[in-house]
Amino acid sequence: MNYEEYYPSNYSQQVPIINFSDENLKPGTSNWDSACQVIKGALEDHGCFYALCYKVPMELYNKVFGLMEELFDLPLETKMQKTSDKPYHGYYGSYSTVPLYESLGISDDPLNMESVQDFTKLMWPQEGYDHFSETLNEYAKLVVELDHVTKRMVCDGYGLEQRHYHDLIESTSYMLRSFKYALPKKDESNVGLMAHKDTSFFTILHQNNVTGLQVRLKNGEWFDIDPSPFMFLILAGESFQVWSNDRIKACEHRVIINNKKKQRFSMGLFSVGTTIQPHEELVDDEEHPRHYKAFDFYDYLKFIGTKEALESNCRIKTFCGIHD
Numbered sequence: 001m002n003y004e005e006y007y008p009s010n011y012s013q014q015v016p017i018i019n020f021s022d023e024n025l026k027p028g029t030s031n032w033d034s035a036c037q038v039i040k041g042a043l044e045d046h047g048c049f050y051a052l053c054y055k056v057p058m059e060l061y062n063k064v065f066g067l068m069e070e071l072f073d074l075p076l077e078t079k080m081q082k083t084s085d086k087p088y089h090g091y092y093g094s095y096s097t098v099p100l101y102e103s104l105g106i107s108d109d110p111l112n113m114e115s116v117q118d119f120t121k122l123m124w125p126q127e128g129y130d131h132f133s134e135t136l137n138e139y140a141k142l143v144v145e146l147d148h149v150t151k152r153m154v155c156d157g158y159g160l161e162q163r164h165y166h167d168l169i170e171s172t173s174y175m176l177r178s179f180k181y182a183l184p185k186k187d188e189s190n191v192g193l194m195a196h197k198d199t200s201f202f203t204i205l206h207q208n209n210v211t212g213l214q215v216r217l218k219n220g221e222w223f224d225i226d227p228s229p230f231m232f233l234i235l236a237g238e239s240f241q242v243w244s245n246d247r248i249k250a251c252e253h254r255v256i257i258n259n260k261k262k263q264r265f266s267m268g269l270f271s272v273g274t275t276i277q278p279h280e281e282l283v284d285d286e287e288h289p290r291h292y293k294a295f296d297f298y299d300y301l302k303f304i305g306t307k308e309a310l311e312s313n314c315r316i317k318t319f320c321g322i323h324d
């Protein structure tokens with residue numbers, strides 16, 4: 001297994017697929033080491049790769065997306081009750097620029113059953129919705145495992161000691177969000193979500209088998225992401241770009257609603273930190289001088305809504321970049 005095998009010559013710019021359910025993918029093996037290099041290469045080239053993973057069984061997958069349909073079918077007033085003082089944690093929808101898009105933050109601590117229950121009670125104050133909390137909590141645990149393995153592989157890929165991986169995981173928290181895109185009416189634009197980069201370390205996206213998600217490859221082309229049940233798109237956000245001192249590229253992505261019949265739903269697990277800065281081992285005086293100052297993640301979230309950020313062609317550099 002080597003980097004080239006994941007990029008067959010006739011698809012030289014494609015996004016590699018790592019089979020996380022391969023029994024031979026164990027730390028310390030040559031398979032593991034080469035997979036770490038493939039992941040590192042893909043994150044540096046395109047900011048993303050596919051995880052093929054059978055951890056979330058088909059039954060759970062169907063349950064999760066069935067529940068998402070029920071959730072977004074709730075009245076707008078109910079969904080709007082999900083508010084938060086933190087940006088990007090509440091309900092978002094009815095934007096004039098992207099009218100097809102709707103999104104609901106389910107929990108900023110989805111491994112904690114009580115946090116998921118609070119959301120469930122807000123949406124369904126009547127009894128009888130325990131299955132929602134149980135299903136989403138079970139789902140989040142499995143996707144978080146995928147996040148952990150991937151972060152370990154990134155650390156191994158850069159030759160960092162185990163303690164750095166543990167530090168990274170300990171400073172990480174998770175946000176589970178859900179997305180729904182309405183079908184465009186005749187003559188309406190099919191842009192579901194405009195091209196953007198996420199602020200997270202990783203965003204793990206999982207879709208209801210309906211196409212629409214695209215990532216921008218290194219060569220500038222837009223690439224359609226496979227929405228199959230066992231395919232997870234793992235994409236790097238700006239936090240990883242900073243952490244890696246510009247080795248990893250935050251992935252640019254967008255949603256174009258090109259399926260005219262079936263509505264697209266998607267789940268996103270966002271992993272975020274508190275203080276973000278280049279990792280000490282990835283900074284040196286010669287080849288890799290420090291590119292960013294340390295910053296508070298929530299200050300950055302506040303910044304990205306400002307005019308200065310919107311007008312910048314690289315908002316993360318405007319916010320905390322060190323210019324030589």
Ligand SMILES: O=C(O)CCC(=O)C(=O)O
Binds near residue numbers: 205253255
């Ligand atoms: O709909 C999706 O799968 C992607 C959503 C997304 O990119 C985001 O909310 O940052």
Ligand SMILES: [Fe+2]
Binds near residue numbers: 197198
């Ligand atoms: Fe995104």
